[in-house]
Amino acid sequence: MINVAYIHTNLTDVIAMNKRLNLLIVMIVLAMGIHVAKAQRNIGPPSLTSAPQACGTLTNGFDFTAELSPGNALPTNNEFILELSDATGSFANQSDITELGRVMGPNNGTAATSNINFTDISVPTNANSDDFRIRVRASEVDIISEISDAIAFHFFDDNLEIILNGRDEIIFCNVASFAKEIAVEVRDENDNSVDVNTLKWEWLKDGAIIPGENSPSLIITEVGRYIARVPLGLCNNFFNPLNRSNAVDASLINPDDITIVTDDDFSFCPDEFKELRASLIDFSYNYQWIKDGEELDGEISPNIILPDNDFGGEYTLRIELSEDCTLITDLVTVTNEGSSITAPLPEGLILLPTQILTLTVETDAPIGSTFRWIRDTNVLIQGITTGPTITFDVPVNGVGDYRIEIDALFPDDPCMTMLFSETIIRSAERFDIVIAPDEVVDCEQDPITITLTEMVGITSTGDRVPLTTEQFNFFDFEWFNDGVSTGETSLSLDVSRSDSGGSFELRAVFRPGGLPDAVSNNLPIDFLSSDIVLDITPPVLEPGESVVLTAPLNANFTYEWYIIENGEEVLIDGETTNTLTVTEDGNYFARISTSLCTVDTQTAVVGGPAALSELIPNVITPGGNVANDSWVLPNSFSENDVEVTIYSSNGKIDFQKTGGYNADWPNDSASQASELIYYYIISRSSTVVKKGTITVMR
Template sequence: MKKRLNLTIVAIFLALGIHVAKAQRNIGAPSLTSGAQACGTLSNSFDFVARLSPGTALPTNNEFILELSDPTGSFANQADIEELDRVLGPNEASGAESNINFTNVTVPQNANSDDYRLRVRATEGNVTNTISEPIPFHFFDDDNLLIRLNSGDDVIFCNVASFAKEISVEVTDGATVLDVNDFNWEWLKDGTIIPGESNPTLLVTEEGTYQARVPVGLCNNVFRFNKSNRVDASLVNVGDISIVTNASDFSFCPDELKELRASEIDFSYDYQWFKDDEALEGEIGPTIILPDNDFGGEYVLQISLSEDCSDLQTQAVVVTNEGSSITLPLPEGLILLPTQILTLVVETDAPVGSTFRWIRDTNILIQGITTGSTITFDVPANGVGDYRVEIDALFPDDPCMTMLFSETKIRSAERFDIIIAPEGVVDCEQDPITISLTEMVGITSDGERVPLTTEQFAFFAFEWFNDGVSTGETSLSLDVSRSDSGGSFELRAIFGPGGLPNTVSNNLPIDFLSSDIVLDITPPILQVGESVVLTAPFNDNFTYEWYVIINGEEVLIENEIGNTLTVTEEGNYFARISTSLCTVDTITASVGGPEALSELIPNVITPGGNVSNNDWVLPNSFRETDVEVTIYSSNGKVDFQKNGGYNADWPTNSASQANELIYYYIISRSSTVVKKGTITVMR
């Protein structure tokens, strides 16, 4: 009987065990549905799946939570666990495994490790889970991001035994330059990580190919823009680069192909050709084709491989013109004034006795034999057209039998345009400023602008005007003095023979500035919660920029372009004032609060032997050696000035004996204005 009872109890327990086993369900390790790593950006997402074992139903309100470990793969600290997603169910009973699907899961923006692990946790019911193997999670926002190394330039050193060059990273997001210190960095040399290099700069001392990148583990090959361009560092032993030509020597006839080139050509190098020590504009390739005229001379090629290997020069070669040239050609275009006889002039080194002919359009006007190096032709009135001079160089004096020509277009003008400008670079304190006629052009019926020659200026009568009023000056230049108070200037021209419209130049404002402009500060003290206004001298012709000095650097205050600036913070400010001619900075104004400017400066003195207020007495801090005090009379003359600290020196040392009612003062500390105002003298 007991034996049967024991068997019954065992059966009951076995049944209970089977029931418990069926009640507890397990969640397998979650995994990516595709790929092996989650490389996240702002525009992508990922799907994950976990397998739920068969079993009885779970509570209908149960949710499955996809959780991400800390970067080391640990779930020990709940604060470091991040919830990625949660779904409701599947919670029904199942005799087979079920899928728990998590879709469109984004990667946390702080994720950056190859060692993260995942698990799925149930909020209700008796459910266990399995932690995944490591899955790389990395986030990198590469939209519009550009990482540029060393401004894209390779590092090339030449003809040295060793080198050292620092290369650096620049990061931009569209037009915005980002702080490189906001990123982590690693450096590669020839595709291999350089241990210990994590700064945005790298000192390169070896040849190789270098690249910087933001480290994103196993996602390095997935993200497109987490890495910079590659920069090659090389040490080049440059041999004797020379100028060569396919011809037998450097002597040419004008009609031959005259090509010079570098003996070593690399289109990544920078080239500049020189003739007779003058750089040839636009000739910046490894080859040059010489013109048919005036090509003889000494040629040098300058080569730059990099900023550290630059200005290498070849040995000079002398190119000889075996034929003849036109050494002074005709101008490209000329204006023929009414009643004017215009003389065309060319110069040539063709042998005396060569044949020449002048042609207008297609008609030969005159021909003859040269008697010297200069050939001229007088164009008659109304002789507009296309002109050409041709020269057949005399053989055998010219073995090339050179055929030379030069062309110009002669047009009539319907009107004229005058340009006036200052002579040379103008300093704001320059006195006087000389302005002059810099260009006069004739404008043809089809709108072509053709410069007049200086000889043609004599056909015009000129007159200078200031603010619309004649100055009486009729020369081609005018001195404008500070005492003249500037103004707007024009030059007017009248064609003497008549028949052409009068001409007025551009309007040129002349405004004088000094280097000691003091800003007005109103009120002088910046109260808490209030503001002060800085004011610079106003002029319609001035443009203004405002700056604040921060840590010794001038920082532009955006969108402040008037002559006033409202300031709500203490600091040192100045205005940069520009005229049409020059730019000057005002004296820096120090804006301080009540504590900074708490020492009172008297604005009234009463000299005359009454003991008190005889002298202008300042607080003790103005006795320091970096203080400068300047006092001006009402007409702007310096009445008193002292460097190295002030000690009640005025009006004892007053140039005017303090006989005026009002004086103006400026107090500077280390060349920065700290206070200015007026002094009233009461007698």
């Protein structure tokens, strides 16, 4: 018999148990869902994928990536931001963190890892470290990636050009040692100057970094190859050679090693090929050939081809290898085994109306040699030499091309030399005369002498042919001051300071008549004083303001303005009036030129009180004038962290003191300040703060 009540009871229990089981399953599923919804998505450390280092220019960019872990969707407006640490790799200071770029997503939910990609990211222009690190941050949720390993980030403007020492080599001769300052300049793509102090620097000698030298200039005391470089860490190779200057070789030359050479010996016949050469040929050097003590005009190559005429003599060669080394070779004697015309005809001559012009040549051809005078193609006269002088009188109106030919007598002339000299004789339509001071004039000189320096005849073709001094006798001369005759009729005139401000000219009248009078250039005469003081308005340069420097105004003056930097005079381009507007502290002066002379004004010191106190003197005048007997520095350089070192011109330490400077030099000079130029370096806490030169004037 079936117990219905029992079955009903158990069935009810089963149903209740199933409901409890289903509820438990639902609760588990809900719990799992809540856990999944709350799971944090992670970002791995980002990496640079497009290059080993981020070596940035104005035009390139780099790719970075980071892995995003699986998970539910992120807000649709979420951006991932790529951030750069400070130069040490730290993210501790928010103000030192740089945003490199950002991308939208991926924000979708996913069961697989996805990539966050950043493309064409530029390197910040102030980045210069091998120790940067990067991270990725989400904009809408609190997710920050792991920090990357160190990545080199360096920026360099590859349009810049770094020039060392003006591309000039450093060459010394006739010295055992030396000291020389070299410096860099930087030009942009438009050839504008770039402030070298905005860049970091390091120096290399023979390929090795020079420790502790980080300024844009360097004092060298050893031979070697020097290069200045903007240090860019692991990117140095990438930017090489753009981030480095030209190489400058510093060397010592033995003058005895440089001589004049030729292919055989130094004896030639006139018709032979005759070449002299320097044993050292470098077209960056300046050469000047000298014969018998006189410079040969235009002969500035390392070799010289001797002419067929009058080439015998004593030759030397001056070579300027650098601004610090100019040498002159031992002389060589070149022998002419034949003959020469030792005084040839001038290149051109003017034949004045009514004048009988005498042509004259001098020769060392043997007596008895044959000569011929030729006009155009016609032989006018021929004969036998009886001495060194041969003449010919050109008849009135005898213009034309003239030539003398000499056949040297054999065997007295073993070369059987054939000599000639030529000139062109023309008539003048008018005359031009030039007056100028007869010598280089000192601005303090009183009086000065002005003179006729050139008188030429102007031909129908416009050629200018100098007149001979004998032809001056065909003219009457007269001097004028501001259009008024002075009564002076000689070829020169003394002008005193009392005549300053006048304009002078010389007039010439051709005495036989028939030709126009000649009037010289107008020559303003303005005397200058050597103690001109510039006006400074206002006298103190306030922050953000300017001052105006004013020199004496004169329409006949020309002006150049200079600032003194590190003891050197630096021309201020484009400033050619009598005023200069200044916005920076410094030492300024004007160079004023007149038709007579040039003088520098007194130096004007521009700056506020603090700036003025830091100026370093670059000249001392020992010898009892008290004010400039000693090299006196501003009071701030007497502090204990200051070190002063002074070098002589041969690189030896002449003075050195730590713990502050107190006008100790030249009293404590090892050389008694006997040289003209010294170099100084001032350091504060082992960092160079000032360097330059000192000129000793006695």
